[in-house]
Amino acid sequence: MTQRKADMIEIDVMPCGTGEIVVFHDSQLSSRDGGTQGLTDAEGTVWETDRETVTSAEVLESGETVPLLTDVMDAIPSEVGVNLEFKERGNMSWTEFADETLSIAADYDNEILVSSFAEGAVAAVAENYPDVPLAYLFWNDIEAGVEVTDEYDCDAMNVPYNMVQGAPFFSDDIGFDNIPEGGYADVDLVAAADERGIDLNVWTVQSWYQAEQLVQAGVDGLISDFPNVL
Template identity: 45%
Template sequence: MLNRRRFLAGTGAAAVGAAAASGSASARAADEAGRDDRKDRATVIAHRGFADTYPENTVAAFEQSVQGGSDDAADRRGADWIELDVFPTCDGEIAVFHDTELGELTDTDGVLYETPASEVFAAEVLESGQTVPSLTEAMEAIPSNVGVNIDIKEGSPDVEFGRIDDPEAEREEWEWLETVVDVATDYDNELLLSTFWEGALATVRDIDPDVPAAYLLYDSIQEGLDVTDKYDAEGVNPPLDMIYGTPFFDDEAYEEIDVVAEAHARDLPVNVWTINTWYEVEQLIEAGVDGLFLDYSEIVRWGGLQS
């Protein structure tokens, strides 16, 4: 059986999250023994640094997201992994931000990849006093025992979303990913580079085949599995409504394929986005998923208290 607490990168190691740094001897012992069901339910992934709790994709959000223990029933549940998004600036720096346009979330207008780093990194996020960080600043803020899922966004209007016929034709447009890989691999965190863009996935494989990577599923389960197989990916990251056998499965949009079973047959973890209620958490854990992308961590607590 797949260990649902394994690292997303498929190493088989237990994801200890922030508990080891919490100073609780009993929490550490339970993690090491692997006998506490409340800690063995699913990997908690802070989506943009728990985006409904803190100003998303900021250094402060990442610092706060890892605070707490790895016990789902704890008063404060810390992240085992952090998910963040990356874009290039027009002068080659790597910014941690989700939207192509800066204006929705910051006090600065413009397309991110057409804007110089000096302006991007000065932009205030959601009137929080926090500014858009660089990837280096983000990695510095995340403890080494917390995994990092780097979600690659487009760095050019000339790349095609999703699966494409000739990924190599886009190679030049994705050259900035060399900087992403260089920065991320300079740290000791477990990594998973994920993306909706096949051209980006192909480029990551060209740059460093040893960097764990995953294709983000979106409109076809079979196509997502095909791309996963093509690039020998280390994870399967589907949306909530792709999980067969749950109340959320959309049988009008997707093939009747059990993506959890298919992923586990490949010995790959399944990490589901984006979860917003305790009920979704419990149904997904029951379905056997391995990781949960959460906007706030407290929704795992109900099930933890029932264990």
């Protein structure tokens, strides 16, 4: 049986309190939204906590700890691309954070795509690293997302899957609380991406049905927790 594999891996990056870049999604090491289950067995804000504490924190009782970016990059085969999502800058400027993160990425042969919800992060990469492929992450405003994409000449638009007009779940509530009153603007993002000659990537695809519908609608990339959604 042929084994499926992903073309790229998306990872969230932020600094810890001593400046090293770690791979972690949330700002807090402890719990999310006041929940009782700890994400790790440590506490504190990631970018206010020293490297030793952050990288010793066990994640969800898995036996695994929060890794440095270098540890993750070491584990990814060179033929697999890496989408570095700039999640938080901590006490750094976005330019300082980009310098630190992309200097690490430069030591590896993997294809790199930088993405972020933060316009400041996109601006810093566009200005200082014009050769690094860049994507703006849309949240709740299609028109504003397209404007940012154009402003910084991005190479891709990374959007929630309910923003794709040609799919049956356009403007549906998919649990992200990201639909403005009145629904999304009447913008065909597949056409917008084609007109600009850039990629349209969608997140977070959870089923083969969603994937099939989105591919038929004309998207270029599927961001999923599962490599076998197609």
